[in-house]
Amino acid sequence: MSERSKSRQRHLAYVRLGVLEYPSSKRCSDCGYTVAKMPLNVRSWTCPECGSIHDRDINAERNVLAAGLAVSIHAEAVSPVSL
Ligand SMILES: [Zn+2]
Numbered sequence: 001m002s003e004r005s006k007s008r009q010r011h012l013a014y015v016r017l018g019v020l021e022y023p024s025s026k027r028c029s030d031c032g033y034t035v036a037k038m039p040l041n042v043r044s045w046t047c048p049e050c051g052s053i054h055d056r057d058i059n060a061e062r063n064v065l066a067a068g069l070a071v072s073i074h075a076e077a078v079s080p081v082s083l
Contacts, residue, residue, distance in 0.1 A: 022067060028052060029062035 027034045033049035043056050 022063070024060040024063040024067075025056050027059075027063050028054065029059050029066070 023034050026036075026038045028047040028050060030052040031047060031050040033047055035045070035048070038045065038056075044054060045056065046053050
């Protein structure tokens with residue numbers, strides 16, 4: 001694959017991730033459990049599935065990083081169902 005093709009593929013992966021509705025803050029970055037609702041004023045939470053305690057923003061950053069790596073490394077489409 002040429003460098004131009006690799007660059008284009010990375011750009012497309014970025015664009016795909018950018019428009020995705022992904023529950024990054026509501027999804028446990030340790031086990032993948034997703035809570036149905038989480039009001040914006042909830043800044044930390046405990047996963048009911050595995051018991052991990054999450055800072056909302058750090059948890060979201062971990063999930064976005066994992067999704068971005070999946071797209072850039074595997075050129076996979078990412079959806080809340082696939083992650
Ligand atoms: Zn969990």
